[in-house]
Amino acid sequence: MARTDFSHPIRQSSKGIIIIFAFNALKFFKKFFVLLIAFGVSILRQKSLAGVTPMMLLLGLIGVLVIILIIAILKYLNFKFHLSKDDFHLATGIINKDNTIIPKSKIQNVYLKQNFLQQIINVVSVKIETAGDKKSEIEISALDKPTALLLKKKLFTKDTVETDEIITENEALEQPNVFFRVTPKRLFLEGVSQNHFKSFLLIVTFAFGLYSESKEFIEELELEQHLEGYENLDETTILNLIITNVIIVIGVVIVSFLFSVVKTFIINFNLEVVEHQKTVEINKGLFNKVSLSLTPSRIQNLVIKTNRVKRYFNLHSLSVKQAMVNAKQQKNFKIVALEKEQLNYLIDKLLTYYNEDSEQGKPRPYFMRISIFEMLLFGLIINGLSVGFFGLVMLWINVIFIPFAVLYVYYAYKKAYYKISENFVTIGSGVIDTTTNILEIHKIQAVRLKHTIFQKRMNISSVVISTASKSVTIPYINDEEALKIYNYLLFKVESQDKDWM
Amino acid sequence: MNFTNLQIEIESLPKVEAVNLKPIAKSYFKIIALNKLALYAGLIVLVFGGRYFMEKNEAVQFNLWYILSAVSVFCILNFVIGYLAFKKRKYAVREHDVIYSKGLIIHSIITVPMSRIQHVEESRSWLARYLDLATLNIYTAGEAGSDLSIKGLPYLEAKEIKEIISSKVNGTH
Known part of the structure; x- marks a missing residue:
């Protein structure tokens, strides 16, 4: 395997021109699709419109494609990247030159992707994500696979003095x-x-x-x-x-x-x-291969x-x-x-150290009342619509709906539970599916306790636990229990000096 | 290694319900009220505008007073609820976290640990500047659900809290 040297600015594989061209052409046609069709049809019908003949239209289209191709080639020529000691450098832009430098330590994710076209011409695209907003994402759209894998590996190795031998050694070590x-x-x-x-x-x-x-x-x-x-x-x-x-x-x-x-x-x-x-790596996809x-x-x-x-x-x-x-x-x-x-x-x-054996708590039966209410509302809408459209005969729909609603309420309650252990929160939910949510306590970003004015009288609260990617809810439990959980989670987060990432 | 693993007495943990939450500045209600009045004015103008455009239609003219009274009942209810909900807006800053509670119909208390705060900012609209108030925005790394926005703080206090949080956030990292 020939090793690519990343220390000098290099271009991507020359097949990249095809990718850039295809991508831009597609974008162009998506934008002007309606216009083109409308224009084309009216020209074909009247043979000419404002002096434009079908031939001229065709020539114009070819001209546009040629321009896109030229732009693609220029983009390709001006797209250079290299790695320095601990940064990733990227220079892009035909007229406006952009120079992006990303410190390796700030790189969050590196993906390898292959769409249909890339699979045909056998290149992969490398996507580099940083923690910032969406614009800080970088995509190198055509590299051959060994180079891409090597680049990915190099981006993740923070050790700067690493020579090739050490990498090969690592490869052997890490089967x-x-x-x-x-x-x-x-x-x-x-x-x-x-x-x-x-x-x-x-x-x-x-x-x-x-x-x-x-x-x-x-x-x-x-x-x-x-x-x-x-x-x-x-x-x-x-x-x-x-x-x-x-x-x-x-x-x-x-x-x-x-x-x-x-x-x-x-x-x-x-x-x-x-x-x-x-780490754990996932590879999948038929038309769009991702890694x-x-x-x-x-x-x-x-x-x-x-x-x-x-x-x-x-x-x-x-x-x-x-x-x-x-x-x-x-x-x-x-x-x-x-x-x-x-x-x-x-x-x-x-x-x-995830373990499931800790006390399991269940929401109050009030949970069912909410489900029943939801089902009633849903039933009303369904009945209203079907009667409105098809007449009273459709009331028969309730023969199917009522058992469904009963089962819904039953299973929703049956499957709802929560467990809080030393380091983890586990929450079960679902009706048809059985869903289990697990999160580590030290990754919690915020905790919220909430109840409606009606629930307050019944001493019922819900606890919403937010992490950096999702919020989960422990629904409808006793006030005292909710406060206990609330205080416990906060205590765990604040007393440990563990980072969330 | 100094590692202990004492049993935690759940009862002895710091309690959020025992915290003395502080209401936000009273003058912030003026801003709420002004916003609401603008909304009501808009609604009433809409009703009259509707009448103007549908004047030819006899049935609509007849209904005008019904609509108007319905709108005003809505406004009054909304105002009363708004006032009661305003009383529920309370906050507290503890050593390790920030607490904010709000809401009348759906009441919620959210707590953000200091160690999870990414950055704080304090912003003021021109009305708030006039009343010497400020809004404190606290951002975490989470989705929108875990960010905090405490409106209607006295300006000086907002600045103070911001300082406290900033020093804590920067100190630990």
């Missing part, structure tokens, strides 16, 4: 251990056993919108008699109606099923968890999700919320289809 690799079968199961409610609702609303849009169209097709037939309600039409509805529902279910499965597949294709000495590393000290919350079906297949997913990661990346820190033992192992690796 990356591929700890978990997902099989297509498990990924498929993961997709199937997902909570389909969300995609179901999405598709139902979409279908509904389509229906109300095409309503007039249907009427125009003189199907009126057919539709009026419904009001006569003779048995065959009712049967027909039911059959059509069942078919529609089944269709929607299948579509949402496929949607979830395909989505899971694309995002988590070839998911791999690699264990390094201190991320997790640093235990930066982890703020862990969220574990599973549900009844998934538990049967022994599938668990783990989302890791880190500090200083932008929202878009945050979604990628999710490992799906883990087995229970693997999950426990990972948790142990990420949180030292």
Whole structure:
């Protein structure tokens, strides 16, 4: 493997021109898409518009593409980076020269990414994130893989006198251990056993919108008699109606099923968890390959999700919320289809000395009252809408809705609990999913106690615990208990001199 | 290594409920009241404007007084609640944290440990300058949920608190 020398300013791989060109061309067409279409169509129709012929339009387009290409080449030529002792230097800009210097110690994350095009021409992009705002993000869009890996490693090694030999030695020492690799079968199961409610609702609303849009169209097709037939309600039409509805529902279910499965597949294709000495690396993706590393000290919350079906297949997913990661990346820190033992192992690796055996507390039964109230409201809306659109027949929807609501209230309460131990807070929640939230006490940023004016009379409060990446709530517990937790957490945070990151 | 692991008596921990919270400056209510009055004026203008534009429609003119009384009931209620909620705005600075409580209908007490504060700033609108008040903004590293904004502090006190927090934040890091 030829080692790239980072100590002098170097350009990225020359394939970078293609990436920059494609990216800018795409951006251009996205911006002017509507305009182009409108212009193009009107020209094609009238042969010419204000002296512009289709030929001229085509030439103009080619001209624009050439300009974009030239800009891409210039951008490529002017994009140089190098590493000095403890800084990363980047020079960019064609006319306005920008010189960015990032101290290595301020770099928060380095990602490797590969989108579809980058996979074809076999380059990776390196993204460097610092703690500041979004603008301080740097992306080198085309490096070949060994160079990118080397750069990543060099960015993270703070030791400045390191020579190549030491690095090779380290490499030999640190055998990356591929700890978990997902099989297509498990990924498929993961997709199937997902909570389909969300995609179901999405598709139902979409279908509904389509229906109300095409309503007039249907009427125009003189199907009126057919539709009026419904009001006569003779048995065959009712049967027909039911059959059509069942078919529609089944269709929607299948579509949402496929949607979830395909989505899971694309995002988590070839998911791999690699264990390094201190960090854990995640690789995944079909069209967009990403490679991320997790640093235990930066982890703020862990969220574990599973549900009844998934538990049967022994599938668990783990989302890791880190500090200083932008929202878009945050979604990628999710490992799906883990087995229970693997999950426990990972948790142990990420949180030292996590133990679950401490007293479990439950919210007051008042929790159920709130859920019931929510369900009533939801039920009212559903009933109102369906009766308004389809008439009183739709009151039958309650046959499905009421058991659903009862189960919702029952499970929501059953699954809600909290545990507070020496160093960790664990909060369970969920209705269809079983969600477990874990956070380390010394990473807490602020604690909030709240109650409404009605809850005050009943001595009920909720405790909201915020970390740098997420807020979790211990809902509806006794005032005294809430204050006890509040004081305890504050005491723990303030008496230890531990940093949150 | 000097390591001890004493049992913690939960009852003996410092209690947030025992802290004597201090109400914010009374004159801040003037600002709240002015803001609210501006809002009410806007609403009433909207009602009359609505009548003006729909004058041709007979039904609307008939309803004007209903709408107006509904708006004024809303305003009065809003004002009363605003006043009561103002009384709930209290704060305290302890050795290791800052406490702020607020809210009538949804009451909340938030505490931010000093060691988690990233930076503090103190800002004043022109109205606040006139009344000699200031707003203290305390930022943590967290999402928006854990930042604190204490409005209506006496200017001198805001400056003092800012100094205290700044020295603590810079001292520990």
